[in-house]
Amino acid sequence: xxxxxxxxxxxxxxxxxxxxxxxxxxxxxxxxxxxxxxxxxxxxxxxxxxxxxxxxxxxxxxxxxxxxxxxxxxxxxxxxxxxxxxxxxxxxxxxxxxxxxxxxxxxxxxxxxxxxxxxxxxxxxxxxxxxxxxxxxxxxxxxxxxxxxxxxxxxxxxxxxxxxxxxxxxxxxxxxxxxxxxxxxxxxxxxxxxxxxxxxxxxxxxxxxxxxxxxxxxxxxxxxxxxxxxxxxxxxxxxxxxxxxxxxxxxxxxxxxxxxxxxxxxxxxxxxxxxxxxxxxxxxxxxxxxxxxxxxxxxxxxxxxxxxxxxxxxxxxxxxxxxxxxxxxxxxxxxxxxxxxxxxxxxxxxxxxxxxxxxxxxxxxxxxx
Amino acid sequence: xxxxxxxxxxxxxxxxxxxxxxxxxxxxxxxxxxxxxxxxxxxxxxxxxxxxxxxxxxxxxxxxxxxxxxxxxxxxxxxxxxxxxxxxxxxxxxxxxxxxxxxxxxxxxxxxxxxxxxxxxxxxxxxxxxxxxxxxxxxxxxxxxxxxxxxxxxxxxxxxxxxxxxxxxxxxxxxxxxxxxxxxxxxxxxxxxxxxxxxxxxxxxxxxxxxxxxxxxxxxxxxxxxxxxxxxxxxxxxxxxxxxxxxxxxxxxxxxxxxxxxxxxxxxxxxxxxxxxxxxxxxxxxxxxxxxxxxxxxxxxxxxxxxx
Ligand code: SF4
Ligand code: SF4
Numbered sequence: 001x002x003x004x005x006x007x008x009x010x011x012x013x014x015x016x017x018x019x020x021x022x023x024x025x026x027x028x029x030x031x032x033x034x035x036x037x038x039x040x041x042x043x044x045x046x047x048x049x050x051x052x053x054x055x056x057x058x059x060x061x062x063x064x065x066x067x068x069x070x071x072x073x074x075x076x077x078x079x080x081x082x083x084x085x086x087x088x089x090x091x092x093x094x095x096x097x098x099x100x101x102x103x104x105x106x107x108x109x110x111x112x113x114x115x116x117x118x119x120x121x122x123x124x125x126x127x128x129x130x131x132x133x134x135x136x137x138x139x140x141x142x143x144x145x146x147x148x149x150x151x152x153x154x155x156x157x158x159x160x161x162x163x164x165x166x167x168x169x170x171x172x173x174x175x176x177x178x179x180x181x182x183x184x185x186x187x188x189x190x191x192x193x194x195x196x197x198x199x200x201x202x203x204x205x206x207x208x209x210x211x212x213x214x215x216x217x218x219x220x221x222x223x224x225x226x227x228x229x230x231x232x233x234x235x236x237x238x239x240x241x242x243x244x245x246x247x248x249x250x251x252x253x254x255x256x257x258x259x260x261x262x263x264x265x266x267x268x269x270x271x272x273x274x275x276x277x278x279x280x281x282x283x284x285x286x287x288x289x290x291x292x293x294x295x296x297x298x299x300x301x302x303x304x305x306x307x308x309x310x311x312x313x314x315x316x317x318x319x320x321x322x323x324x325x326x327x328x329x330x331x332x333x334x335x336x337x338x339x340x341x342x343x344x345x346x347x348x349x350x351x352x353x354x355x356x357x358x359x360x361x362x363x364x365x366x367x368x369x
Numbered sequence: 370x371x372x373x374x375x376x377x378x379x380x381x382x383x384x385x386x387x388x389x390x391x392x393x394x395x396x397x398x399x400x401x402x403x404x405x406x407x408x409x410x411x412x413x414x415x416x417x418x419x420x421x422x423x424x425x426x427x428x429x430x431x432x433x434x435x436x437x438x439x440x441x442x443x444x445x446x447x448x449x450x451x452x453x454x455x456x457x458x459x460x461x462x463x464x465x466x467x468x469x470x471x472x473x474x475x476x477x478x479x480x481x482x483x484x485x486x487x488x489x490x491x492x493x494x495x496x497x498x499x500x501x502x503x504x505x506x507x508x509x510x511x512x513x514x515x516x517x518x519x520x521x522x523x524x525x526x527x528x529x530x531x532x533x534x535x536x537x538x539x540x541x542x543x544x545x546x547x548x549x550x551x552x553x554x555x556x557x558x559x560x561x562x563x564x565x566x567x568x569x570x571x572x573x574x575x576x577x578x579x580x581x582x583x584x585x586x587x588x589x590x591x592x593x594x595x596x597x598x599x600x601x602x603x604x605x606x607x608x609x610x611x612x613x614x615x616x617x618x619x620x621x622x623x624x625x626x627x628x629x630x631x632x633x634x635x636x637x638x639x640x641x642x643x644x645x646x647x648x649x650x651x652x653x654x655x656x657x658x659x660x661x662x663x664x665x666x667x668x669x670x671x672x673x674x675x676x677x
Contacts, residue, residue, distance in 0.1 A: 046631035078458060082632055085590050093639045272465045274446060275486070278458035308458040308628045311420045315466045332420070 003120060004061035005070040006054040007031055009218035010147070011243050013174055013183065014140040015070065020179045021132035022121050027066040029057035031221060040335050042090055048079060049304035049333060050215035053222070055087055062096050070120070073102035078278030078309060080105075108251040135180040137247055142187045144244035146170075147227070149194050151238070154231030155205040158198040164228065166193045205236040206298070206353050209291040211284045213303040213310050216333050217241035223302055223333065224342060233350050238296070240264065240287040241280060264290055271316040281309025285316050292324035297353045299326060300346070305334035327353065371502065372398040373478065374439030376431035378405070379424060379460070380447055382550040387520035388443060394512040395504060400438050402431040405557035409434055414656050416470045423624040423655055424551045425459055427558065429470055436471075441478045441501075446494075449485040454598035457629050478502075543572040544671075545610040547603045548622035548630070550577070558654060559622055560663045569671065574616065576606040583609055589640060600633045607637045611647040618648040618674035620667070625655035648674045 003026040005015045012028060019026045029035065039056020058069055073084050084102045091098055103116045114129045121129050154163040170190045177186060208230060216222050217239060227237045253260045267286030276282065288299045301317070303310035317328045329349040331342065373392045375381060381388075381401075392399045402409070405427055413430030435442050444467050447460045459466075464479040478501065481494040492510075499509040544566050546553050553559055553575060566573050576584065584605030585592060591601060603621070610616050621637070623630040634651050641649050650670045652663065 044631045044635040046626045046628065047635070048628070079628055079632060082591075082596070086632055086635060089590070089636060089639050272462045274448065274461050274481070275483075275490075277461045281458065281462075306420075306626045306628055306631070311418070312458060312462040312466060314420070315418060315462075315469055319469055 001025065001068055001120070001122070002027055002066045003068045003070050004029055004058060004066035007057050007219070008050075008054075008215055009220065009243060010143045011140065011218075013143060014136040014243075016178070017139045017180045017183055018132045018136035019120075021135050022117070022124060022128065024120055024122075027061040027064050029061040030064070031057075032060070035060035036335070042094060046306050047086075048213075048307050049222070049335065050213070051079065051083055051086070052335065053215070053219075054083065055090060058087060058091065058098065059094070059096070062091070062098055066098065068099045068101060068120070071100060071102050072105035080279070105250055109254055113251075137251065139180065139183055140247055141244050142184065144242045146187050146191055146194075147242075148239070149191060151227055151231055152236065153194050153197050153199070154228070155234050155236045156199045156203055158200045160232065162197045163194065163231065166190060166197070167228075203234070205234050206350065206357065207236045207238065207296045208350075208353070209287060209296050209299040210237060210239040210302065211241060211287040211291075211299055212280070212301040212313075213307050214241050214243070214246060214280055216302045216304050218243055223331075224337075226300070226302070226331075226346070229343065230346070230350070233347070235350060238291075240291070241283070262286075268313075271319060272312065277309050277312050279307065279309035281313045284310060284313040285320070288317065288320050288326060288328055289324060292320070292326035296326065297357060298349065299328045300349070301328055301330045303330075303332060305332050327356070370396045370398065371440035372400055372438070374432075374435030374442040375399060375401045376428055376435060376442065376444070377402045378428040378431045378555070379463075379551050380445060382554045384520065386523045387516050388445075390519050391513055391516035392443070394516055395502065395509065397502070400435065402434050405431070405555050407557075410557070410656060420626075422459070422627050423558065424549065424627075425463075425466075426656065427551075427555070428463075429467065432467055432471060432475065436475055441476045443478050445480045445482055448481065448483040450482060450598050451484050453485065453595045454601060455485070455595065456598060457627075541572050541615060542570075543574055543613075543616045544674075545574045545606065545616050545619045546622065547576060547606055547619060549599050549624075549627075552622045552624060552654070558624075560654070560658070560660050562620070562622065562667065565664070565667065571617070571671075572615075574610065576602040579606055579609055590636070597629050597633075600629055603630075603633050604636060607641060607649070608644055611641050611645045616647070618650065618670060620670065621649070621651045623651055623653055625653055 001024065003019060003024055005012065005026070007029050016026070016028065035056040036053065037056070038059045039052040039054070042059065043052040043055050071084050071087070073081055084100050088100050101116055101120060104112055110130065110133070113133055114126050117129050117133070150163055150167050157163055170186065173186055174183065177183060210217050210226065218241065220227065227239060230237045249262050262283060264283040264286030267289045268282030268284070270289065271285050272282060284301060291299050301310065301314065314330050317330070321327060327349070329345065331345065375388055389399055389401070409430035410427055411430070412433045413426035413428065416429040416433060417426045432442050432444070444464045446464050447456045449455050464477055468475070468477055478498050479494060480498060481490040483490055495509055495513065496506050499506045546562065546566070553563070556564070563573055584602055586605070587608040588601045588605035589608055591604065607619060610619055621634055623634060638649060638651070641647055648670070652666060654663070
């Protein structure tokens with residue numbers, strides 16, 4: 001058996017750790033233009049981009065020998081819950097026979113996860129499976145924390161490019177190593193390197209929140225490295241839609257016998273008064289409000305073309321800007337998003353925020369820390 | 370009593386009987402917006418962001434047209450109409466989005482419809498409505514139940530009135546038209562497709578021509594699982610109609626960039642071949658679609674199925 005899985009930001013590293021611990025063979029989906037194109041070509045035109053990307057991942061991986069797909073599923077209003085059925089159907093009619101193992105991601109209890117992973121683990125004990133899951137979770141938490149640190153340092157570094165250099169090294173090493181220990185070690189040493197970067201003492205960078213659909217927010221390839229680019233413009237980026245937060249919401253919080261609400265989700269109900277609008281729509285709204293309250297300078301919403309919950313969220317931004325005064329830029333990504341237009345809009349937005357800050361220097365004091 | 374405006378769009382096509390009766394029973398005057406026309410479409414397009422799908426734009430146009438004719442406009446929040454079946458996310462946020470897009474220049478009444486959770490939210494929303502209209506809550510509940518019974522006996526409002534299918538009796542050549550009710554029953558949006566088919570002596574069938582259990586049984590691959598209501602209707606209907614001899618072909622009308630349809634039509638297209646050789650065509654419509662181009666595609670399809 002050879003397993004493959006979606007690429008999605010740094011999620012693939014965590015899944016690698018999981019499968020390494022279980023000692024299962026796998027194919028990391030190659031991230032290439034060919035794979036992207038295969039995904040786009042074989043998907044319905046108006047499917048959302050994450051669907052096309054993951055399909056592309058699977059096609060390339062299956063061509064390289066994978067026979068099992070590890071994926072998420074669930075239910076509800078958004079299309080994600082229906083991805084795997086359509087993936088399977090498309091792959092089958094293309095003549096590929098891959099088995100899908102779908103972990104129900106709307107309710108990831110330990111029992112559910114262990115049960116779903118059993119067929120993968122080929123007779124290994126539940127204890128080992130649990131350990132591998134814990135390793136994967138710790139990996140993703142560590143990776144996101146590292147990334148957050150990089151964002152914090154990048155905009156404050158004394159010499160431009162120091163953070164990028166460290167992170168570039170990190171990304172090329174992570175491809176080559178295997179297993180939880182090695183990954184944890186690499187994260188640790190990278191963290192130390194980041195911490196030793198010399199900072200510019202007097203700067204008070206603009207602070208921008210990234211909100212929106214999770215795949216486009218977390219995958220640097222898809223969002224054209226927005227975190228890194230903003231950082232190099234001297235912006236402190238806070239990505240609100242990380243995989244960690246998702247894991248905490250859908251997995252870790254479920255371990256408690258009582259319900260722990262997602263703050264952003266609850267805050268979002270101020271503008272759309274209902275329990276859920278699918279995806280992360282309500283969180284997007286809520287995160288804009290919370291960022292405004294925390295005196296961020298602005299927010300950038302990123303979502304794939306035709307994404308239903310984010311379109312709804314976008315509708316409320318006019319009101320939010322009026323009520324809270326936080327400017328929000330929306331970036332819609334499709335397979336044809338051209339680099340030039342996209343970055344020009346981001347740059348113009350940052351310029352605007354800078355001008356705004358100059359006119360209103362009071363805000364600066366809140367920002368300096 | 371106040372005048373309530375009902376936009377003739379989206380939910381209206383399935384639940385007109387319910388809401389018209391409900392408000393009349395409460396003693397309100399009800400005005401329904403006119404059929405979709407160019408003005409309505411144009412004002413909808415200007416009111417919404419360009420990412421919005423056509424039916425929601427049209428809905429906004431209808432609300433706009435009612436603005437000076439009614440004291441309140443009714444915009445319900447449909448989350449789920451049947452257990453385990455969901456509506457499109459856009460329906461869940463319709464009241465707020467409408468209010469925002471109309472710059473808060475209208476007064477809305479809303480009711481939460483969510484068959485998937487307790488009746489609590491629905492009661493809260495009904496209570497609020499009763500308070501706004503200065504009516505007794507129990508009275509409103511009773512009238513709602515009455516109206517609901519009438520609706521239930523009336524088989525899906527407009528959509529239901531258009532004939533039902535009995536597999537044995539019908540011999541005449543037919544076409545099945547699938548899609549959201551607000552696509553296939555709105556004459557302006559569907560470019561008079563139904564009339565055109567009938568003028569060619571073709572009988573026309575819809576998802577609403579089939580009975581519920583039959584549709585759900587054939588709704589591969591989602592039978593018995595949580596899915597979109599409209600998705601199940603169309604999946605089930607496609608695979609049911611695919612087996613009927615007198616149906617020459619299936620036309621699926623879909624608005625540009627509809628998230629639900631993008632998945633449903635793909636599943637149908639990939640699957641239907643395994644069931645029969647039923648010709649299937651997906652026709653995409655947006656606000657720029659010209660009638661001439663649309664007709665050409667329909668003609669070409671009909672010519673093709675005529676020969677088989
Ligand atoms: S949230 Fe958006 S991108 Fe994700 S499945 Fe839903 S529509 Fe697609
Ligand atoms: S189901 Fe499609 S057409 Fe209907 S509201 Fe949703 S996106 Fe628009």
